[in-house]
Amino acid sequence: MEPLLTEPIPRSRLNRAAHLVVRLGVILLLALVLHWALDWLGAEVKRVETGGKKVMLTGMLVLILLVYALVIAVPFVPGVEIGFALMAMQGAKIAPFVFIFTFMGLALAFLVGHLLPYPVLSRFLESWGLRKAARMVRDTQSLDLEQRTSLMKSRLPGFLGPLFVNWRYVFLAILINIPGNMVLGGGGGICFSAGLSRLFRPAWALITLALAVAPVPALFYFAGITLF
Numbered sequence: 001m002e003p004l005l006t007e008p009i010p011r012s013r014l015n016r017a018a019h020l021v022v023r024l025g026v027i028l029l030l031a032l033v034l035h036w037a038l039d040w041l042g043a044e045v046k047r048v049e050t051g052g053k054k055v056m057l058t059g060m061l062v063l064i065l066l067v068y069a070l071v072i073a074v075p076f077v078p079g080v081e082i083g084f085a086l087m088a089m090q091g092a093k094i095a096p097f098v099f100i101f102t103f104m105g106l107a108l109a110f111l112v113g114h115l116l117p118y119p120v121l122s123r124f125l126e127s128w129g130l131r132k133a134a135r136m137v138r139d140t141q142s143l144d145l146e147q148r149t150s151l152m153k154s155r156l157p158g159f160l161g162p163l164f165v166n167w168r169y170v171f172l173a174i175l176i177n178i179p180g181n182m183v184l185g186g187g188g189g190i191c192f193s194a195g196l197s198r199l200f201r202p203a204w205a206l207i208t209l210a211l212a213v214a215p216v217p218a219l220f221y222f223a224g225i226t227l228f
């Protein structure tokens with residue numbers, strides 16, 4: 001009897017699966033490191049009696065959370081997912097801090113993109129041989145917000161132009177929260193690109209980011225969820 005033949009799994013599927021496993025491993029590892037560090041700091045703060053050491057340990061806690069915020073700001077780093085994993089392990093007590101420092105990281109990425117001078121970006125793109133992209137940056141440098149929105153509408157196909165531009169703040173909030181946004185640069189990359197586009201007014205963009213980040217930490221905090 002001839003053995004049953006099975007089709008080999010396409011290499012592209014294997015690569016995607018391996019990439020997903022590695023990504024989940026990185027998220028879990030970083031979350032566990034933060035979880036251990038926070039538990040250790042919390043125990044030390046409760047144990048010590050001298051005020052000076054408590055201040056030092058509290059400063060270390062703030063420093064750890066600031067590092068978390070900086071990680072979130074980096075494009076293609078799964079920082080938001082690390083925050084979710086951290087809340088799952090630490091529970092309601094960490095949720096307000098995750099909200100604050102997640103918002104800080106995403107806001108930093110947006111503001112860096114928004115404040116980055118176009119000539120600097122153009123020269124950087126030129127240095128990498130991306131002349132077409134550099135030329136596009138130079139062409140849009142002098143456009144105001146209305147001109148930029150009109151240009152974006154004209155470049156996107158069909159109904160997508162008006163839909164994306166008119167509802168861009170809603171789309172920004174959705175992109176921050178959808179699973180798998182790593183392919184778009186993660187939360188940091190999405191916010192950096194949004195700032196770089198100059199299509200968003202900073203005040204409204206920051207309000208949008210705060211509202212986009214708030215629901216999950218609020219759920220953990222008010223429901224008292226702890227999964228581990």
